[in-house]
Amino acid sequence: MLARALVPELRSRGWEVVALDRAALDVADEAAVHRRIRDEESDVVVQCAAYTAVDAAEADEAAASRINAGATRYVGEACQRIGARLVYPSTDYVFQGSASRPYQPYDPPNPLNAYGRSKLDGERATLEVQGGLVVRTSWLYGSGGSNFVDNIQRLARERDHLDVVSDQIGRPTWTASLARAVCALLERRSKGILHVTDGGEPVSWYDFARAILAETAVETAVRAVPSSAFPRPATRPRYSVLDCASTEAVLGHPLPAWREMLTQYLHGDGSDV
Numbered sequence: 001m002l003a004r005a006l007v008p009e010l011r012s013r014g015w016e017v018v019a020l021d022r023a024a025l026d027v028a029d030e031a032a033v034h035r036r037i038r039d040e041e042s043d044v045v046v047q048c049a050a051y052t053a054v055d056a057a058e059a060d061e062a063a064a065s066r067i068n069a070g071a072t073r074y075v076g077e078a079c080q081r082i083g084a085r086l087v088y089p090s091t092d093y094v095f096q097g098s099a100s101r102p103y104q105p106y107d108p109p110n111p112l113n114a115y116g117r118s119k120l121d122g123e124r125a126t127l128e129v130q131g132g133l134v135v136r137t138s139w140l141y142g143s144g145g146s147n148f149v150d151n152i153q154r155l156a157r158e159r160d161h162l163d164v165v166s167d168q169i170g171r172p173t174w175t176a177s178l179a180r181a182v183c184a185l186l187e188r189r190s191k192g193i194l195h196v197t198d199g200g201e202p203v204s205w206y207d208f209a210r211a212i213l214a215e216t217a218v219e220t221a222v223r224a225v226p227s228s229a230f231p232r233p234a235t236r237p238r239y240s241v242l243d244c245a246s247t248e249a250v251l252g253h254p255l256p257a258w259r260e261m262l263t264q265y266l267h268g269d270g271s272d273v
């Protein structure tokens with residue numbers, strides 16, 4: 001999803017972009033990663049390739065780790081050799097979720113699940129690269145991948161009521177607004193750890209589902225249920241709101257409100273940017 005928004009955003013800002021899918025480059029192939037980054041003489045590498053199947057990672061942590069951590073290490077080493085900067089999108093799931101205020105970038109991480117552990121290892125590999133930038137985000141949706149917004153709309157058409165969990169709190173983020181922020185941070189040569197989510201009041205998945213359906217013509221009842229109503233292999237943090245103040249200070253403006261971004265995604269021209 002993210003790469004679909006990021007590539008056109010970068011190009012619109014004048015970057016020359018080489019976009020590689022899995023068929024063009026398997027990031028788990030160390031030699032191929034080194035060869036490709038050396039041959040492209042990249043200035044910046046954005047590591048959008050990721051293992052994002054949060055529940056499946058519980059049964060195969062090695063697979064998640066191979067991509068999110070191992071491959072990121074290869075990419076980082078290849079960047080370091082040619083002096084390229086590395087940008088690594090990461091996740092709110094590096095946090096345990098027991099906080100009662102938004103997580104700051106340098107709060108101690110403590111992931112509850114295998115996916116979160118693999119992403120945290122990827123962050124560490126990124127921060128070993130000179131100028132490495134970790135951009136943590138949360139609750140991502142957008143074109144080009146399975147996501148909560150599209151799934152709720154589809155389920156609402158299929159069912160007469162929906163049960164949605166109300167005890168996990170976070171902030172939704174549209175891939176297009178994340179892409180804009182990542183580009184702006186790149187242009188400012190930011191490094192270290194920064195948080196980028198859409199702004200506005202944090203919400204539960206239940207609140208978010210209601211906002212999505214308020215934008216559509218489908219009449220479907222939504223019921224708030226606890227996470228225990230949907231037992232899943234991976235435990236999710238109860239509260240994973242990311243504090244984006246340091247990012248907003250760098251950008252010089254607030255991040256856009258999630259509610260407005262949702263409206264743009266649902267009623268825009270169909271493109272992400």
Ligand SMILES: NC(=O)c1ccc[n+]([C@@H]2O[C@H](COP(=O)([O-])OP(=O)(O)OC[C@H]3O[C@@H](n4cnc5c(N)ncnc54)[C@H](OP(=O)(O)O)[C@@H]3O)[C@@H](O)[C@H]2O)c1
Pocket residue numbers: 001002003021022023025026027028047048049050051052067089090091092119137138139140141144145
């Ligand atoms: N989605 C969220 O809610 C969320 C929340 C917070 C943070 N993030 C982070 O944001 C980033 C972008 O997430 P996303 O949802 O856009 O991810 P995504 O849609 O799942 O995209 C990941 C991409 O990585 C590719 N990939 C996987 N293994 C690969 C390999 N060995 N070689 C090359 N490519 C490979 C996948 O290709 P295939 O399609 O061929 O598998 C897919 O195109 C990730 O780092 C994720 O951890 C996501």
